[in-house]
Amino acid sequence: MAAGPDRGGRRHSSAKKSRGQQEPRWGWLKAAFLLSAAAIGGLLSWSYLGTEDGVTEVLARHSENLQDKFIEIPCSEDYDGHKRFEGCTPRKCGRGVTDAIITREEAERIRRIAERGLSLGGSDGGASILDLHSGALSLGKHFVNLYRYFGDKIQDIFTEEDFALYRDVRRRVQQRIAQAFGIHSASMYLTKPTFFSRINNTEAKTTHDEYWHPHVDKVTYGSFDYTSLLYLSDYAEDFGGGQFVFMDASSNKTIEPRIGRVSFFTSGSENLHRVEKVHWGTRYAITISFTCNPDHGIGDPVLP
Template identity: 80%
Template sequence: MPVRWPPRQPGLSLPEEETQGSAAGRPFPASRPSLHQSLLSSNGCWPCQRSEGWWPPAPAVGRWGLVPGGRGRGRTGGGGRVRLEEAESRRGDCSGLIPLPGPGRGRARAAASPQSGWPSEASLPAACPGCPRAPGPAPDPRPPGAPMAPQRRGGPRAPDGGAPTAERERQRRRRPSSVKKGRLLQESLRQKWLKAAFLGSSAILGGLLLWSCVSGDDGVTEVLAQQSEVLQDRFIEVPCSEDYDSHKRFEGCTPRMCGRGVTDTVITREEAERIRRIAERGLALGGSDGGASILDLHSGALSVGKHFVNLYRYFGDKIQEIFSEEDFQIYREARQKIQHTIARAFGLRPSSMYLTKPTFFSRINNTAAKTTHDEYWHPHIDKVTYGSFDYTSLLYLSDYTEDFGGGRFVFMDEGANRTVEPRAGRISFFTSGSENLHRVEKVRWGTRFAITISFTCNPDHGIGDPAFT
């Protein structure tokens, strides 16, 4: 059945011949084919909506056509006007056309009903090449009277000409918003601050541990004598122990007043340097495999490997090439000065004190111990270790922190430790009982030189000065 055009609408002004053709129910007159008739007659397709959102023109009014059922502009939703030249350019093209308009942005909105003024889908020609038909509704499989199944609402429809929702979501995730970027920046700064705080606290902790290692690991709370100090006479009295009661007492010598003292004014640094050279020459003849080596000029004991030898017998006449009479004289003078210093501090007569063994040079470095003789760092009591000792002294021949690290002398008192930092020419002396429990810190670097000189009150345990023969 031929399609009649256009349907009548209130307020629509048309050219006379088109109005007549429409009123008579006839096709458009052949004498003046209209655009609509030309479109229909050329390919047998009703003008359709294009996929890009265009609607074919309505009957011409001047240079513009009106789309029935719409109020908006031609390219926007709701119908409207389009240029006739644009519609004319699509003559004979049914590709990509949809028979009936549907909802959506940029599409004309008009229902295929008699009220809308547009022909229904059933009135279109049966054969419409390139103009797909909208599928009809599927038959209802439910029996009569059955309740309606719940309808699942589809996802939001993507706007025309845009990417699908899933694709847009992926793009949104690939390009974080400014808020997300700000959060990422804050998190990055936070991690940097945490890392800096961790490194700073680690450095502080490491410094504290290093200071603890340098200052000793035995709870040092007081430095009795610092290396940088030059002490005239410093003496601290402590209660005497009962160690002396188990030995024979000698009136005027056995300690009744106990304590410890330090002085830097008895032996000069030049004298200490000369005495150190004596020790270096003698210890160069041997030396322990461990970290502690000794040289006793009185008995001739010398550390060699893991053992001791008598250097006078072992080297014989070669000793005269190592030492001289002047060396032994320097040694004797230093011993006498130390003896008088101790006697004056404890109120004794120097003649009541006797030099006793062992009296020896020591050289200590950070080499690992090989025998028990190398383990010099254990706490000990001289009166217990050497029964003859009543007074002990040390003459330091090198400087703490300059020639070596570690190696401080530590008095281990109850509740507090007190240290003496070695200084070349410094004399440290004390009574030899358990009131002066002590130890030496491990030497961590460098070489520490000292000489231990001890005295007894028992003349049976006394020894003479070494002599150069």
Template identity: 55%
Template sequence: MLYVQIAIEQNLNSFQLSNICHPFTIQPNCAGCVPERCGRVVFDQLVSGSEADALLKIAQQGLALGGSEGGASILDLHSGALSQGKNFVNIYKLDQAKGIFRKSDFIIYKVVKTKIQHAVAHHFGVRADALHLTHPTFFSRLTSAPAKTVHDEYWHPHVDKETYESFHYTSLLYLTDYGHDFQGGRFVFVDKDNSNKTVEPRKGRY
């Protein structure tokens, strides 16, 4: 399974999963940056198939130069972090990576990032210019290989806001299809009332 994680409704196909949210620290002079509502939302027509394919190609080219010994590999275009064995290397310092990414790759990445930024702003009632891309932001490939390090154990329940303090919104954009490109890998939200919500990965689903 391949996806890109980006941490930051008009006529789009979307549906609300719940209205659970992490407590926000409300700043007194932060008009327009505190959400009108919290929750989870899924979009199926926000990112086009061609855009998802272009991002998938970027991920495949980068990950081909590395790869974790365990089941989870990442590529961060911002920092250059690339899983390699049990460690991380900087892809931009690898000789074989020179020229691997073109200007058009970064343009499509920015286009999709901007689409997501505006979708989040519209759905949750905040100003788009109040949302800023934070880090880590990365492509991730998950396989059935046994975990070798704690970074490979992606299946543990967690709250992103508690793991990364800078996160207010987390988005996942799937680049492959559940049931066609891979089995397993469904995304499960574990709620306090034991009524879990499951999202099946689909190319272009965000």
């Protein structure tokens, strides 16, 4: 969605600034959308081909209201190549789904934050990103820093209450992950990328729009130890397709998004996954990622 007329002058004047400002050096953005090309290689190709036509099991249906569902699975060796942090680095691995920590009303409020922020820009293709931490915002075929690009206009888009809710939701997700894996919440650190995504069925214009490739978060980002997603729209009501798929050797395991639903999992190749292409409508979610390494931690976003 394009910005409104009242922002046009600022956008055009800003566009005259250096190309470096229009294309900030967020290394994670390139990694986030080139997931299968280099990070995964032949192993993922084999796993994808081996399961695409196999049995599919639905772990969480949109119609269900799940208090807590957790499945423990063996850990991969991905964590062995990284520094271990006792009391945090996964020794128990798995995946969970819950509808019990974020209310529908809170999720709707969070989605409105995403909608307002993404109304300032958006990708020319089907996948748009808004990162309140770094300021990264999809704009056409590039990314800009919305805090620098729109300046004081940001005060008209977001409020302190928006950011307070965002922080509170993040803390609750973090506490639930810690509880499920038997670790201390204080030993986990928010890490990048943590971002809103908006996906529709617009044809991909760049590799940044190719969100559907199978990937492993720990392989792609390195810092990730625990990954979570908060869904902000309803499968089969707000959009079609767009299911989250764990790709196991024996079968695919799918999660149907439901507004306020949180899915979480250890970030190694024990949880190879992908998102199906969205066929119609718009799918909103937040990826919230955690690391055990304080050197890779980031702070909560603060309204400028």
